[in-house]
Amino acid sequence: MKRIFTFLVMIFVLFSISTNAQPLNGTYTVGGENPTYKTLKDAINGLVLNGIYGPVVLKIRDGIYTEQINFQPIPGTTEKNNITIVSESNDSTKVTYVFSPTQSENYVLKLFGCDYINFSKISFQSKGTDFASVVKIENGATFNSFNGCVFEGVFTNNITTDLSLVFEGDGKNNGNKFQNSVFKNGSIGLFFNTGEALVVYHNKFINQYYKGIELSYTPSVIVNENAITTSTGNNEYIAIDVQYSERNxxxxNNRINFESGYYGIYLYFCNGTADKQGIIMNNCIGISGKTGTAYGIYVGYSNFLAFYHNTIDIIRPVYSSRAFSQSGSNSSGNLKLANNIFANLGGGFAMYVEQPASITGSNYNNLFTTGSIFGYWGSARKDFSEWKTASGKDANSISINPEFRTVFDCYAQSFMLDNKGIGIPEVIIDINGEKRDKSTPDIGAVEWAAPSNDAGIVSIDKYQTFCVSKNSVFVNLKNFGLEALKNVKINWSVNGVIQKPFVWEGDLGQSKTLESIKIGEQNFSLGKQYTVIAWTSNPNNSNDAFSFNDTAKVLNSYIAMTGNYTIGANGNYKNFKDAISDLERGGVCGNVVFTVKNGTYNEQITINEISGTNAQNTVKFVSETKDSTKLIIVFSPTSVKNNYTLRFNGCDFVTFSHMKIKSIGTIYSTAIRVENGSTNNGITNCILEGMQCTTNSIESSVLSEGPGKNTNNIIKNNNIINGSIGIYYSSGSGSVIEDNNYQNQFAQKCQWWRKY
Known part of the structure; x- marks a missing residue:
């Protein structure tokens, strides 16, 4: 059909146009002042009518062009006699084609059966709503390319091909190439449903909602050196999806990272052959987030695929997640794995193999999980030893924490990974283009060499450093080098002020960590933010081999409390609000007791979760005179939302004793509210007073429990006055409500669904 169309165009050229028309060759301009063609559409019409007899270059002047462009077949185009359409300024930000597509014409640029068209340094932007594709390729458009372009669609929460940035339609659209370009937004970045020998090289795919790349029935496809990331929050996201594709x-060398979504690389019914196996190598995949099963690499119903030197870093805390996953019955086979890091730091499986017979070779890998089940080989395998026995594979593999230097960068720091791989002829460079060792390369996507002398501060001991009683800085030091660490300089700063370095001396073995080293004193104050940074230099009096693992930071943190404080006139704090502010900011690092002076405190108090509290590190608010009639906290609630004087809101191990807590609201008059998982708290020897009531309402309960598992709380020896209900407590296993005195309740003294 394409040849017939081209023939008809040539007949039209010969018999229907002026005898002065000549095929085009050379350089022409589009747009701006005194151009050859005013618009790209005019230039295309000229190309279609005249054809070409040599290479043609169309230089697009800077500007924003509102056009919908439809490229038809151009007579005379060949691999040598091609057409290049390029930004005259060689800057994609200065030439933009913008259009709002419709359902019937869903594109900004369409390549319809045309060949050897090269676009360079041009931006294409779709402003449609339900239909917002940028480029459409169909009807046998072959050997076209895009280099350094930008494809920008709409930001969407929809799963649809109508919002694909690049969409391939009907026809065998072979040999097309996308390189050095940026794909922004859209539902799918690049969608191809046929097309042999497609090349997707060194592009950035940013914030696609559903898939970065989706390819089906695309033999001999190459997807190389792309960076793919999204923050759209779709749990069904897939970075690279390849289905029903075959041969080479x-x-x-792709870098993939995202928080929400399922799959890094998804392969389904992808089949190589014995002499043309598919290769998945040097990919760096990091998946975080909190919910949903994550798959670093998934392969289903596929044959003759080799997985070499991939690094998978799963940190999502979902036990069903898998760094590598295989599924499919006897349709899968001849899968080979070597020199991979499959690390599941979120507690899921290192590998999950549903059909063990599909794996013909697996060795020289680093398989690691922090979970209780190591992997799945036909059934669950609890540890690495059981895995090797059951599989009969991975005899030379290891299982150690790679100690990635940062999340998602795939640089392992563990010296035990150095030179632990086996040479693979197909993989001669790493993800960064560095040469691989031919015989003993490093496991994973990155080739590196463990240094003789290397040390770093792996963390600042925040519990000790940020405790008000310490006034010192403590760090945790690790030896990353091959040689024993004998000495190292530890530099540090507080809020940007460089402090006197500390020189550590000792004997720290390879890969060992020494904790809680005191490196200096610092007078920290409550209520003030501090940033503490510590870093190493000159390990063993030598140059530091790697600087990326030197430094640890604690940013914008507050000091934790311990000890005794007073609230009230001339005290440490003038009111409860100020004291609780310091508590919640820095937490506690020991027992905290607030002695409260007699008086009336007109304030509403909320105590949220306090870091560091436990059975040993408790918080107590106590009356100075132990006379609850002389210390009064009072407030007047006005709505359901603020119906309390004192609220325990997800806090633990906090006790109030020997004080009056009073609500003087009318309709809403709860004195104390306990909710959102507040546990192990105490209210003892207090007077809890609400308003006198004539109606039965939970909102007028003197003490009321809200949502959440509010367990093991103690409400004892209190005097409960007024209210519709004295204590309304709907659940809370392990709680104790006893020896309280109830006075003047309208409906009920204590309504506790677990105990009456």
Whole structure:
């Protein structure tokens, strides 16, 4: 059909146009002042009518062009006689084609059966709503390319191909290439449903909602050196999806990271052959987030695929997540794995193999999980030893924490990974283009060498450093080098002020960590933010081999409390609000007791979660004179939302004793509210007083429990006055409500659904 169309165009050229028309060759301009063509549409019409007899370059002047562009077949185009459409300023930000597509014409640029068209340094932007594709390729458009372009669609929460940035339609659209370009937004970044020998090289895919790349029925596809990330929050997100493709599939050197979503690389019914196996190598995949099963690499119903030197870092805390996953019955086979890091730091499986017979080779990998089940090989395997026995594979593999230097960068720091791989002829460079060792390369996507002398501060001991009683800085030091660490300089700063360095001396073995080293004193104050940074230099009096693992930071943190404080006139704090502010900011690092002076405190108090509290580190608010009639906290609630004088809101191990807590609201008059998982708290020897009531209402309960598992709380020896209900407590296993005195309740003294 394409040849017939081209023939008809040539007949039209010969018999229907002026005898002065000549095929085009050379450089022409589009747009701006005194151009050859005013618009790109005019230039295309000229190309279609005249054809070409040599290479043609169309230089687009700077500007924003509101056009919908439809490229038809151009007579005379060949691999040598091609057409290049390029930004005259060589800057994609200065030439933009913008259009709002419709359902019937869903594109800004369409390549319809045309060949050898090269676009360079041009931006294309779709402003449609339900239909917002940027580029459409169809009807046998072959050997076209995009280099350094920008494809920008709409930000969406929809799953649809109508919002694909690049969409391939009907026809065998072979040999097309996308390189050095940026794909922004859209539902799918690049969607191809046929098309052999497609090349997707060194692009950035940013914030696609559903998939970065989706390819089906695309033999011999190459997906290489792309960076793919999204923050759209779709749990069904897939970075690279390849289905029903065959022969020389190459997926290599890609960097993928996202928080929400399922799959890094998804392969389904992808089949190489014995002499043309597919290769998935040197990919760096990091998946975080909190919910949903994560798959670093998933392969289903596929054959003759090799997985070499991939690094998978799963930190999502979901036990069903898998760094590598295989599924499918006897349709899967001839899968080979070597020199991979499959690390599940979120507690899921290192590997999950549903059909063990599909794996013909697996060795020289680092398989690691922090979970209680190591992997799945036909059934669950609890540890690495059981895995090797059950599989009969991975005899030379290891299982250690890679100690990635940061999340998602795939740089392992563990010296035990150095030179632990096996040479693979197909993989001669790493993800960064560095040469691989031919015989003993490093496991994973990055080739590196463990240094003889290397040390770093792995963390600042926040519990000790940020405790008000310490006034010192403590760090945790690790030896990352091959040689024993004998000495190292530890530099540090507080709020940007450099402090006197500390020189540590000792004998720290390879890969060992020494904790809680005091490196200096610092007078910290409550209520003030501090940033503490510590870093190493000159390990063993030598140059530090790696600087990326030197430094640890604690940013904008407050000091934790311990000890005795007073609230009231001439005290440490003038009111409860100020004291609780310091508590919640820095937490506690020991027992805290607030002695409260007699008086009336007109304030509403909320105590949220306090870091550091436990059975040993408790918080107590006590009356100075132990006379509850002389210390009064009072407030007048006005709505359901603020119906309390004192609220325990998810806090633990906090006690109030020997004081009056009073509500003087009318309709809403709860004195104390306990909710949102507040546990192990105490209210003892207090007077709890509400308003006198003539109606039965929970909102007028003197003490009321709200949502959450509010367990093990003690409400004892209190005097409960007024209210519709004295104590309304709907659950709370392990709680104690006893020896309280009830006075003047309208409906009920204590309504406790677990105990009456």
């Amino acid at each position: 599939i190459v997926i290599s």
